[in-house]
Structure formats: C-alpha cells, structure tokens
Amino acid sequence: MSDVEKRDTVIIGAGPGGYVAAIRAAELGQSVTVIEKSETVGGVCLNVGCVPSKALINAGHRFKDAQDASTFGITTQAPSIDFSKTQEWKQKKVVDRMTSGVRMLLKKHKVDVIQGEAVLDSDTKLRVVSTGPKQFMSADDGLTIEFKNLIIATGSRPVEIPGFKFEGRVVDSTGGLNLPEIPKEFVVIGGGYVGTELAGAYANLGSHVTILEGTPSILPNFDKDMVSVVLKQMKKKGIDVVTSAMAKKAVQDDSSVTVTYEVDGKEATVKADYCMVTVGRKPNTDDIGLEMTSVKTTDRGLVEVDTQGRTSVSNIFAIGDIVPGPALAHKAFFEAKTAAGAISGNKTANDWVGVPAVCFADPELATVGLTQTEAKDKGIEISTAKFPFAGNARAVSLDQPDGFVRLVTTKDDNHNLLGAQVVGPGASDLIAELSLAVNSGMNAEDIALTIHPHPTLSEPIQEAADVAIGFPTHI
Ligand code: FAD
Numbered sequence: 351m352s353d354v355e356k357r358d359t360v361i362i363g364a365g366p367g368g369y370v371a372a373i374r375a376a377e378l379g380q381s382v383t384v385i386e387k388s389e390t391v392g393g394v395c396l397n398v399g400c401v402p403s404k405a406l407i408n409a410g411h412r413f414k415d416a417q418d419a420s421t422f423g424i425t426t427q428a429p430s431i432d433f434s435k436t437q438e439w440k441q442k443k444v445v446d447r448m449t450s451g452v453r454m455l456l457k458k459h460k461v462d463v464i465q466g467e468a469v470l471d472s473d474t475k476l477r478v479v480s481t482g483p484k485q486f487m488s489a490d491d492g493l494t495i496e497f498k499n500l501i502i503a504t505g506s507r508p509v510e511i512p513g514f515k516f517e518g519r520v521v522d523s524t525g526g527l528n529l530p531e532i533p534k535e536f537v538v539i540g541g542g543y544v545g546t547e548l549a550g551a552y553a554n555l556g557s558h559v560t561i562l563e564g565t566p567s568i569l570p571n572f573d574k575d576m577v578s579v580v581l582k583q584m585k586k587k588g589i590d591v592v593t594s595a596m597a598k599k600a601v602q603d604d605s606s607v608t609v610t611y612e613v614d615g616k617e618a619t620v621k622a623d624y625c626m627v628t629v630g631r632k633p634n635t636d637d638i639g640l641e642m643t644s645v646k647t648t649d650r651g652l653v654e655v656d657t658q659g660r661t662s663v664s665n666i667f668a669i670g671d672i673v674p675g676p677a678l679a680h681k682a683f684f685e686a687k688t689a690a691g692a693i694s695g696n697k698t699a700n701d702w703v704g705v706p707a708v709c710f711a712d713p714e715l716a717t718v719g720l721t722q723t724e725a726k727d728k729g730i731e732i733s734t735a736k737f738p739f740a741g742n743a744r745a746v747s748l749d750q751p752d753g754f755v756r757l758v759t760t761k762d763d764n765h766n767l768l769g770a771q772v773v774g775p776g777a778s779d780l781i782a783e784l785s786l787a788v789n790s791g792m793n794a795e796d797i798a799l800t801i802h803p804h805p806t807l808s809e810p811i812q813e814a815a816d817v818a819i820g821f822p823t824h825i
Contacts, residue, residue, distance in 0.1 A: 353494070357383045359693055360476070360497040362468040362638065365393015366679040367503030367670030369452050371686035375501075376459035378694040383495070384456065385478055387467040391456065392449040393505055394671075395679040398524040401448055403547055405440040406527060407710050410554030421749055431555065433532050440527075466493070470639035473663045476500070499665045499693045502645075502653065503686070504638055506631040506671035513599035514539065514627045519607040520600045523548065526626035533557045533623035537609050539597045540629040541568030543709045546580070548626065550712045553587040560620050562595040562611050564629075571707065572715050573723070576773040579753050583712045600625050633672040648674070657699040659689035667692065681705055704789035708778045713753050716781035719769030719788040722758050731761040732768065735794065735818035739774040741825055742813075743805040750775040755810040757784075757794060757818050765794035765818050776807040783811060794818035 359375045361368045364386035375382045390397055416429040456463055466478040477492040508522035516522050521529070523544050534557065538549045541563035549559045561568060561584075568591060569577050584591060598610045598617070607625045611618055635651045646654045646662040653668035655661055661668050667689040670682035684700060691698035706718040725732045738754045739745035745753075753774025759765040770784035787797055797815035802808045816822050 354475070354496050355493065356496045356498075357381070358498045359383070359501070359690075360385065360468075360495060360499070361501045361503060362476070363393060363503035363505055363670075364391040364452070364456075364463065365503060365505045365670060365682065366395045367505070367682035367686045368393065368501070369456060369686075370683045371501045371503060371669060371690045372461045373455055373459050374687045374690035375693060376461055378690060378696075380499075380690070380694060382459070383462045383464060383497075385464045385466060385468040385476075385495075387465070389465065390449045391452045391463065392445075393503075395682075396448050396452065397445060398527060400679050402440050402445050402527050403523075403544070403551070404710060405444040406436075407547060407551045407554075409436045409440070410551040413556070414554040431532070433555070434530075436555075437528065437530075464493070468638065470642050473643050473645075473666065476639070497665075499667070501659075501667045501669060501686075501689050501693075502635075502638070502661075502672060503668070503670045503682070504634040504672055506633050506677060508628070509630045509632050511539075511597065511627060511629055514597065514625070516627070519602045519623065520625050520627065523626065523628050526624070526628070529624060531623075535620075535622040536560070537562065537607070537620055537622040537625040539609070539625065539627045540564075541591065541593075542571075542628060542630070543569070545626070545628040546709060546711045548628070549589055550584070550587070550710075553584070553589050554712075558588060558590075560590040560592065560622070562597050562609070562620075563591065563593045564596055566593050568593065569709060569711070569715065572709070572717060572773075573721055573756075573771060576715050576717075576753075576771060579713065579773045580711045580715065582752065587712070597627075631671065631677060635672050657688075657701075658692040659685050659700065660692060675702060676705060676707055678705070678707060701789075704785045706781045706785045708781060710778060713750060713774050714777035715771075715773045716777040717769070717771045718781055718785045719767070720758055721769055721771060722756075725758055725768055730768065733759050733761045733765065733818065735759065735814045737810040737813040737817055737822075737825060739807075739810055742807065742810050744807050744809070745775055747805070748775055753777070755780070755814045757797075757811075757814045759794050759818050767792050767794060767797070770811075770814075772811075774807075774810075780808060780811060783808065 358381040361384045372382045372384045419426050468476050470476045479492045532555045536552050536557040536559045538545045538561045541561045553559045596612045600609050608621045633651050655673050659667040669685035671677040688698040688700050708716045736756045740751040756771045758769040772780050794815040802812040
C-alpha cells in the first residue's frame with residue numbers, strides 16, 4: 351500500500367476556478383495543493399477557450415480593418431495573411447504568456463502543483479494517477495492524498511453529436527481555434543456564443559462561413575433586437591445563417607467535408623474545408639470517482655451546491671463549469687473566491703443577480719441582470735429605456751454606429767435598475783459599469799447623475815438613464 355499523504359486544502363483542476371481558488375485559499379493562510387492533469391495550467395479558458403478565441407477574433411478584426419481602411423481615406427495595398435504566423439502569435443505571445451503568468455502566481459503563493467489525474471476514493475481521500483493514455487493505476491501505485499477540504503474544479507468538455515465524430519476535418523472548438531489554414535468554406539454547427547464568435551473571426555479572416563443552428567435563432571440567450579444587429583453585420587460579411595437546421599451527418603475525404611442537414615423536412619448539403627461543431631459542453635464529473643463519495647449530482651451531471659459552493663459533503667466544494675449556472679470564466683473566478691473563503695470560515699456567498707454574459711460577436715453583445723422578457727416572466731412591472739450608438743459621437747467616429755444600450759428598470763418613480771443590455775462597440779467593457787450598478791442596487795437617476803467622459807462609448811449608458819428618468823438629451 352502506498353503512503354497516504356495528508357494535505358489541508360486540495361483543489362482538482364487548475365482552470366479559472368481551480369487556480370483562483372488556490373490563490374485565494376493561500377492568501378487566507380491555507381496550505382494548498384492543486385492537482386492538474388494537463389501539462390499547462392489555466393484550463394480551457396486560457397489554453398483553448400476565452401483567451402485564444404479573443405486573440406483570433408482580434409486578428410480577424412485587424413485583417414478586416416486593413417481591408418476597409420479606404421473608408422477613412424487611407425489607401426493600402428491589399429493585405430495578405432500568413433496564418434501560421436497568426437497561430438504562432440496566438441500561442442506564444444498570448445496563451446503561453448498568460449499560462450506562465452498563472453504558473454508564476456501559483457508559485458508566488460507557495461501552492462503545490464501536482465501533475466496528474468485525480469480520482470476520488472471517498473469523501474476524504476483521492477488518488478493521483480498518471481496522465482497520458484488513460485490507465486487507472488491501482489491505489490498501490492498511485493499517490494493517495496487524504497484531504498481536509500477539497501474543491502473540485504474539473505470544468506467541461508465539448509459535446510459530440512451523432513454523425514459528427516471529432517476527427518480530421520470535423521473539429522470541436524479546440525480544433526476550430528487551431529486550424530492549420532484559413533478555410534475557404536467553413537461550416538459551423540451551433541450558433542451559440544462560441545460558434546458565433548469563431549464564425550465571425552474566420553469570416554473576417556476571409557472564409558465563407560455557413561452557420562447551421564438547430565433553434566429558430568442564433569444566440570437564443572440574447573434579446574431578438576440585439577441579435578438582429580449582429581445578423582445585419584453577418585449579412586454584410588456574407589455569413590450564411592440557416593436556422594431550425596438539424597445537422598445529420600458529415601462525410602469527409604482528404605480535402606473536404608460534406609455536411610448533410612435538414613430544414614422543414616427537406617435535406618440539404620453544404621461542402622466545406624472544415625466543419626466545427628459547437629453545440630454545448632458537458633461537465634467533467636463522470637470519470638472523477640464521484641460515485642465513491644456522497645456528493646450529489648443533478649441528472650445533467652452537474653454537482654449540487656449551496657450558495658458557498660459546498661456540496662452535499664461538508665468538506666467538499668465544487669465550482670465553475672461543473673456546477674449549475676452559466677459556464678463562464680468570471681463566474682468560476684467568483685465561485686472560487688467564495689469557496690476558498692468558506693473553507694477559511696468566512697461568511698462568503700455567491701449572489702448571481704449581477705453575472706454579466708458577453709458574446710464577442712460583431713458587434714459585441716452583453717447582458718447583466720434581468721432582460722425585459724425575464725422581468726415580465728417574473729411578473730415584475732418594468733420600464734425600458736434605450737439609447738442608440740448612432741447618437742454617440744465616439745461610435746460614429748469609429749464608424750461603428752450600430753447597436754444600443756437598454757436599461758430595464760422598475761416601472762415606479764424610483765426606476766430601480768433590474769438589468770441592462772448592450773449591443774455595439776465595446777459592449778464587453780461597458781457592461782462592467784452596468785454590473786456594478788445592478789449589484790449595488792442603483793437606480794437610473796444614480797447613473798444619470800454620474801458624469802461620463804465625452805466623447806466615449808460609455809455615454810450611451812448615461813443617455814439611456816436620462817431616457818429612463820424622462821429627460822432625454824441627445825434623442
Ligand atoms: P476549466 O477551464 O475547464 O478547467 C478545468 C481543469 O481541470 C482543466 O485544466 C482540466 O485539465 C482539469 N481536470 C479535469 N479533470 C481533472 C482530473 N480528474 N484531475 C486533474 N485535473 C483535471 N468564458 C468566458 O467567461 N468568456 C469567454 O470569452 C469565453 N470564451 C470561451 C471560448 C471557448 C472556445 C470556450 C470553449 C469556452 C469559453 N468560455 C468563456 C468558457 C470558459 O472557458 C469556462 O467557463 C471556464 O474555463 C471554466 O473554468 P473551470 O475552472 O470551471 O474549468
């Protein structure tokens with residue numbers, strides 16, 4: 351029998367949930383061990399998610415901007431692109447830099463990082479088995495750790511659908527981020543956040559993109575009038591969006607893949623260089639030995655937790671993509687700090703009123719708090735106030751006048767802010783102010799009385815607040 355090592359706070363996974371939990375737990379004086387099965391830290395987000403996708407989106411914008419420079423009277427030669435250099439920049443200058451930064455932070459906080467796959471044996475013990483081809487060692491071979499407290503942050507992985515095995519020219523989001531070339535024809539199955547973002551990136555890089563979406567609209571989590579702003583831009587870029595389209599199968603040869611799908615009972619095909627399937631993700635909870643513990647899961651395999659992230663076993667916490675709620679890195683960051691605090695005996699709690707959600711489409715969409723539909727579904731009487739970027743000097747001077755800011759407030763004279771949405775330039779950054787306002791229980795007057803710098807993209811927020819209180823200025 352191998353020796354059993356006793357450790358205080360153990361964390362499985364070094365993604366946004368795991369590494370932030372480790373840092374916060376160390377700051378709070380805990381002795382922390384992180385077990386990570388992959389060679390790098392940072393999880394999906396830093397390695398194959400948020401960060402490389404935004405790098406590729408940025409490269410696409412730069413390429414497109416260079417092509418569109420004549421709008422501003424600038425004459426350039428037609429730009430060309432060496433995609434292998436783009437990929438190298440994304441990996442070395444962005445991903446590697448960020449992951450090595452996380453590695454340094456963990457070191458600075460004296461967090462012990464063990465590389466290997468953790469498998470739970472009981473409510474207090476786990477084994478660390480070697481990574482690489484999956485072969486579970488017996489407890490005799492592996493390192494066994496007895497923990498005082500455990501935070502599980504094992505994240506999620508892409509869902510595969512029948513007829514679309516991830517191999518060759520049929521790729522998941524990770525493959526989509528790492529294509530060896532810019533496809534001439536690119537089919538994206540699933541018009542959610544990830545599909546829409548990467549469809550936009552490749553369209554800007556020169557691909558002709560077809561999105562096949564199973565529901566009647568892409569980005570179903572955003573208001574219809576927000577999505578129509580994005581659809582208008584997609585049309586300009588020549589992206590074909592086919593909705594209510596059920597993807598049936600992909601057949602590939604050496605140089606192409608043919609995707610068959612069905613719309614209104616009729617079959618159609620589209621031929622492409624690559625087909626990326628982004629129809630959702632499933633939590634990594636099925637092969638970590640949870641069945642050996644008393645931790646309860648939902649029928650979707652998510653771990654049931656209380657507001658501190660505590661599972662049905664009092665010394666085991668779960669955070670990030672494996673617990674209910676939106677699968678977003680900033681949600682994982684927050685849950686990580688809460689769980690680390692709870693282990694230290696602090697009265698921390700997660701509050702999901704103000705979790706912003708952003709899609710880095712063209713233009714960006716962002717929402718926080720309640721949408722008008724959600725508020726109405728809850729039986730709340732609301733007013734909405736909207737201000738278009740077309741009335742904002744900064745947006746016009748950037749040649750990006752499409753979109754708007756909307757505030758959702760109570761219908762009474764207080765105009766308490768229940769939620770807000772932004773679609774337009776800089777929406778991903780602008781939503782932070784609105785998150786603060788929603789989280790702080792502010793009303794429209796608080797925003798209207800806050801001086802916003804001119805000329806900036808933030809002004810439409812103040813202008814929408816002016817609309818909400820009945821004193822619109824520039825509309
Ligand atoms: P993960 O990041 O998945 O990390 C889990 C870690 O656990 C991994 O490193 C894994 O190797 C390790 N692990 C798993 N099982 C074991 C085990 N048994 N033993 C040891 N280690 C294990 N979110 C945003 O907020 N903004 C975005 O712009 C955004 N863009 C995205 C773009 C793409 C293409 C994708 C795929 C996702 C994107 N996300 C975005 C979502 C975001 O990446 C996730 O919500 C986030 O990474 C979840 O963090 P996590 O810590 O729960 O899990």
